[in-house]
Amino acid sequence: MIERKSTDNIKKMRAAGAIVGDTLRMLRGMAHEGVSLRELDRAAEALIKGRGAWPTFKGYHGFPASLCLSVNHEVVHGIPDQRKLKKGDLLSIDCGATLDGWVGDAAITLLIEPAAAELSELIETTKRSLFAGIEAAKVGNRVGDIGAAIEAVLNEKHYGIVRDYCGHGVGRKLHEDPQVPNYGKVGSGPRIQSGWTLALEPMVNLGGDDVHTLGNGWTVVTDDGKASAHYECSIAILDGGSEILTLTSTDEHP
Ligand code: MG
Ligand code: MG
Numbered sequence: 127m128i129e130r131k132s133t134d135n136i137k138k139m140r141a142a143g144a145i146v147g148d149t150l151r152m153l154r155g156m157a158h159e160g161v162s163l164r165e166l167d168r169a170a171e172a173l174i175k176g177r178g179a180w181p182t183f184k185g186y187h188g189f190p191a192s193l194c195l196s197v198n199h200e201v202v203h204g205i206p207d208q209r210k211l212k213k214g215d216l217l218s219i220d221c222g223a224t225l226d227g228w229v230g231d232a233a234i235t236l237l238i239e240p241a242a243a244e245l246s247e248l249i250e251t252t253k254r255s256l257f258a259g260i261e262a263a264k265v266g267n268r269v270g271d272i273g274a275a276i277e278a279v280l281n282e283k284h285y286g287i288v289r290d291y292c293g294h295g296v297g298r299k300l301h302e303d304p305q306v307p308n309y310g311k312v313g314s315g316p317r318i319q320s321g322w323t324l325a326l327e328p329m330v331n332l333g334g335d336d337v338h339t340l341g342n343g344w345t346v347v348t349d350d351g352k353a354s355a356h357y358e359c360s361i362a363i364l365d366g367g368s369e370i371l372t373l374t375s376t377d378e379h380p
Contacts, residue, residue, distance in 0.1 A: 273310025
């Protein structure tokens with residue numbers, strides 16, 4: 127069942143989302159050469175808890191940290207540890223916060239400069255595909271239109287599209303219906319309705335589509351060892367268009 131949220135529900139999700147947005151902004155400023163993944167995780171947890179929220183991922187199916195931090199060929203669900211960031215690294219940061227029972231979920235990918243130009247192009251294109259998906263996520267369209275819009279941007283560059291993981295509904299729970307694949311056919315899938323809240327999240331590989339999970343049971347990596355990027359926003363579908371719920375608290379909402 128796909129739950130339609132009320133205006134009041136969406137207001138609460140906007141508040142949870144702002145904590146995620148602020149956390150990602152802080153981390154973007156902190157992620158420099160020599161900083162450890164664990165330091166980033168601790169800072170994120172402190173900010174989230176300081177705002178009266180809970181880091182949604184911590185303890186989720188037993189996940190041991192507050193952030194998912196995935197470096198280079200790690201795609202998603204990387205575990206923060208003592209590793210230090212190095213020049214040329216690509217870092218994907220996925221963050222969740224639960225406030226007053228409602229979840230915000232968003233991700234960014236950044237580079238520790240100087241880094242290869244092909245990595246910045248991968249990141250920019252991944253971000254562009256997310257915004258194409260957001261554009262397609264509107265009343266009257268179908269879920270397949272979102273995936274088709276994301277896929278069209280990524281196919282221009284012949285990037286790999288991760289098919290084993292996808293976007294999802296978000297709300298009281300981190301993962302709700304519907305699933306929102308990052309590929310699809312125009313005009314397919316359920317019809318999008320106002321009040322839906324979705325997390326769109328293209329996971330994009332420099333090489334092939336295929337990924338596997340490491341022996342720690344969490345970290346997803348590319349089969350070919352090539353880099354991967356991840357961008358995610360939680361959005362609300364409104365009659366007038368979609369609204370991003372995971373902006374920072376100082377960004378202006380429409
Ligand atoms: Mg996420
Ligand atoms: Mg998500």
